[in-house]
Amino acid sequence: MTLKVYLSGEIHTDWRDQIISGAKDLDVQFDSAVTDHASSDDCGVRIMGDEPDKFWHDNKGAKLNAIRTRKGLADADVVVVRFGEKYKQWNAAFDAGYAAALGKSLIIMHGADHQHALKEVDAAALAVTETPQQVVEILQYVLTGALPK
Numbered sequence: 001m002t003l004k005v006y007l008s009g010e011i012h013t014d015w016r017d018q019i020i021s022g023a024k025d026l027d028v029q030f031d032s033a034v035t036d037h038a039s040s041d042d043c044g045v046r047i048m049g050d051e052p053d054k055f056w057h058d059n060k061g062a063k064l065n066a067i068r069t070r071k072g073l074a075d076a077d078v079v080v081v082r083f084g085e086k087y088k089q090w091n092a093a094f095d096a097g098y099a100a101a102l103g104k105s106l107i108i109m110h111g112a113d114h115q116h117a118l119k120e121v122d123a124a125a126l127a128v129t130e131t132p133q134q135v136v137e138i139l140q141y142v143l144t145g146a147l148p149k
Contacts, residue, residue: 003143006076006099007032008069009092010084015109015132019080022136026143031072033065033091040065073099078142080135083110083118093121100124107135 005028007016020030034040044051044060051057069091073079079099081092099106108125109132110118122128129135137148 001143002027002029003139004029004031004075004077005139006030006072006079007082008073008079008095008099009082009089009109011035011037012084012086015082018132019135019139022133023139026136026139028139028143031076033069033072069095070098073104074102076104078105078107078139080107080109081121083108083114083121085111085113096121096124107138109135 003026005019005023007019007030011033016030016032016035023030034043041058041061044062044064045057047064048060051060073095076099079095081096081099083089083092096106096108106125107127107129108118108122109129111130115122127138129138140146140148
């Protein structure tokens with residue numbers, strides 16, 4: 001059984017790479033939003049034409065990215081949403097809510113300092129973790145029934 005996992009949220013650290021590397025021996029197919037800032041921000045105007053106003057520039061990009069994100073979330077069996085330490089990830093909060101509304105198995109990852117702020121998001125999750133390794137161990141358990149050694 002291949003498990004489809006969508007990785008959402010913070011893009012300033014290598015947490016995605018850690019999970020993908022840790023799960024290399026598992027039957028997991030990963031998908032994610034575009035994590036290159038310039039590509040993500042500029043996709044709308046690069047494809048559909050320039051905008052003189054920054055609001056409409058960002059609006060085009062956000063809507064185009066939403067097509068990709070909604071498809072990835074809809075196709076996923078499991079959605080992992082990472083809230084980072086330094087930046088506010090409003091898109092991650094949207095992704096978590098959207099995934100929960102779709103009935104997806106949701107894993108939230110954040111540090112203890114975000115516990116209070118994310119209590120409603122955490123309540124929608126089936127697991128709340130702090131590290132990529134914990135996510136890998138969850139995926140291993142889901143796929144094999146084996147506990148970590």
